[in-house]
Amino acid sequence: MPQPLLLASSSPYRRSLLARIGLPFTWASPDIDETPLANETPEALATRLACEKAAAMADAYPGHWIIGSDQVASLNNGEQLSKPGNLETAIEQLTRSSGQTATFFTGLALLDAKTGKQLSLCETYRAHFRTLTPEEIRRYLTVEQPFDCAGSFKMEGLGITLFEKLEGPDPNSLVGLPLIALTNMLRQWGLNPLLAAQPAASS
Secondary structure, X not given: XXXXXXXXXXXXXXXXXXXXXXOOEEEEXXXXXXOOOOOOOXXXXXXXXXXXXXXXXXXXXXXXXXXXXXXXXXXXXXXXXOOOOOHHHHHHHHHHHOOOEEEEEEEEEEEEOOOOOEEEEEEEEEEEEOOOOHHHHHHHHHHXXXXXXXXXXXXXXXXXXXXXXXXXXXXXXXXXOOHHHHHHHHHHOOOOHHHHOOOOOOO
16 A cells, blocks of 8 residues: 555445455544535536545545545436435435436545645436325325435435436446545546455455
8 A cells, every 4th residue: 555545525335335345444533614606517626626525625634545435316308406304305416317318527636645646536326206196296206215315315225226328437426425436536646446455354
């Protein structure tokens, strides 16, 4: 490991994803203002917030490579998707999403806190919702309770049944961390996860 890795996120979903590539890392929650700027596109917002999350941790972790990520999601009519927080809001959101296409813009940043060098990008992923009945929506939300997830679903669980088709280079970006793009960034800086990954603990 050239430098220790820090995930600038409190999301358990991102931590779970990052753990999949077998590199040791720590995590900490950045405190930034996530208010969009005037006329800021979803792509620009997701990328800016990913970079700001990484930068917010640089002083506290000056010897780390810091990973920042942020996601903005919207329907094809322009309506932004958010974390519902409760059942009724989730029902309303999935009802509006039924039969629509949602686009997820996931910003990713890798910052070398020691040098200030940074890589960043925004990955796009599209999820095409089936036409959902009220009974399907309520049953899904009752079973999985994805109230802390943007769009009111967990793609890695029963939420996969909500869709007709998924389109994009990396399904992990839909969950919140594009691992293929991150692996490419790490390789650019001389860290190959295939060679540096730690063996899984035996059960």
